[in-house]
Amino acid sequence: MSNSTFPRKWTTEFTKTLLSAPNFIVFSYLDFLDSVFCVIYKYLDVFFEGKASPCYCTTTKISENGSNGKMGGNEEIGMSETLHGRKKKLKELIVLIQFVEKLLNKKKGVEGDYRFRNQKKAAVHRLGNRWSDCGCDSCISWMKTDDPKLHVVVKEASSQEDSKGNPNPSENVIFIHGILSSSSFWTKTLFPQLSESKKSNGYNMFAFDLLGCGKSPKPRDNLYTLNDHVEWIEKSVISRFQLNSFHLVAHSMGCIIALALAAKHSKSVKSVTLVAPPYFPSKDGVEFTVINSLTPKKLWPPEAFLSSVMTWYEHLGRCVCLLMCRNHTTWERLIKRLTGVRDLNFMFLDLTKHTHHSGWHTTHNVLYRGVKQMDRNLEILMKSKKKVHVFMGTRDRSVPPDCGDKMKKKFPDVEVNNIPNAGHRSVIFRREKDFAHDLLQIWENAAADHHDLHEV
Template structure:
């Protein structure tokens, strides 16, 4: 779990939902879907917001999920209490365009770190990406069994298991339609959140090699009232993993402070 050390108070006071995005994890992976921002939002609405009749909630997201989270918060600006964005890939409007800037920065032809290599492979070398998905993603259960035998670990970390639970179709279209396509819409969504005074908390590690640190600073400039926390000696992954307890405590304090203030 991402939050293994939640307090008893939080468990009693909140209903927590960990969402597998459409096309990833255990969520459906339709072949006739283009995995647009609208598709992802509709999945969250149909699986979480509508069934549980959520009319007041907080949103927490990491990396690519931040784009979807900002869009969701803007759509439900009267219901969302706060939004916590961890390493948000935000690129302000420019002459070259936010979408092109996002593609060049987040899918550059690099072999390190591994996440950027994967993004480059899926974005620029489509046939190779399809081969990887065919060999590994399509047969992820077989590879999981092999990994369990080699490591003698019965319960593999979810971050390892979920890594291959997608298809090339879902990964490729999500990459282009969310990170690149959604980049040009973020300014509008942030304007909506600013007008609605939705509490925004931005977190990023100062050693992040996947999402440039300037993304968080630029988002802070776009939404000046947002709180920005730069975590020393943390990268794109360890900004959460390896410091789960600290991350959880800070998040709980944030939620309590907002809810207590609204009650007063």
């Protein structure tokens, strides 16, 4: 090693250590604070509801029958390892939490763990929202129906006729948004652009709020696994509107759900378009790779720090939702009054229209665990000769920009489009017209390939 190399390497390591010190101090304090709020919320839940809500603070993993042990039933149900595997630096706090649980168990009935019910046998959802959740008409309207479904926005195809006066059959397109978003992600941006093109007249377009988001149901007894999201889409969109064939378009976390849905309905899907998919090759421990890659414990920038708090700290995240989501109507009125703006940006509104329970479980059970199934689902689509198109922004700060290239490397038939200078959302926003043109071309080509395949 040269004389100049050693000081440079030593300086680099020293700088990393120096910068990691504030991180360690702050997040160690947050570990302590989260454990304190664990105790506080247990007492508040007992006071307001008569029983404490279960949490994942202890390292014990609960199987489907409620017994302790390895993942077992959790793995089959679709629960992420990150729920119990987020290690706290101050492990002695676990003893305090367990002591409080025993104390509460002696006083009143406590839901000490998650008892998983078979939702196919008992499709009964626990009505009534948590005391810490919003109770406005928009957030609880789904409770007023006996058969709740996802909130769906439909843009029907315009009637068209061929040269002989016979009606042309229309095609269907399902749009799936990402985390903490809603159907507005598509209806406020892409739908107007598609409506301007005559080529889109032959397409029925379906955009919906995912389970736990926007105006869709937010059941308390649901674990918001990947399978749960797929089943609700089948119930609320595919079966409800009798879709025998369809195209899929998805953004960010929605891409994981889209691939699962496409693989399950590989005979019906015509094309799959993935925008900014969080792709990580499936292997042991990939869930922790994803959580450390997408939402690492960082103090800067502010949005990264907030994401890390919401991801790593169950009870501090609930505090944020208690402040922002439970009072979202108050915040909306306040901002309108201060700014004079009548219609607030839909992205701001979408951030607050979920419950902590739905957002927390969807993040872990879909975003972090769902990546384990992406390779298997892609293999099914490749064997079925389905077209998969990927659009990635080269300046995406939420998802590694090379995710598309990694997918292409493992699945050569996947078509990847890297959009220069585009970010996680601006890969669509600010270029809606171009993206609408690309989609129409993809759908036309898929229809032609489908026609040729049937002729053969």
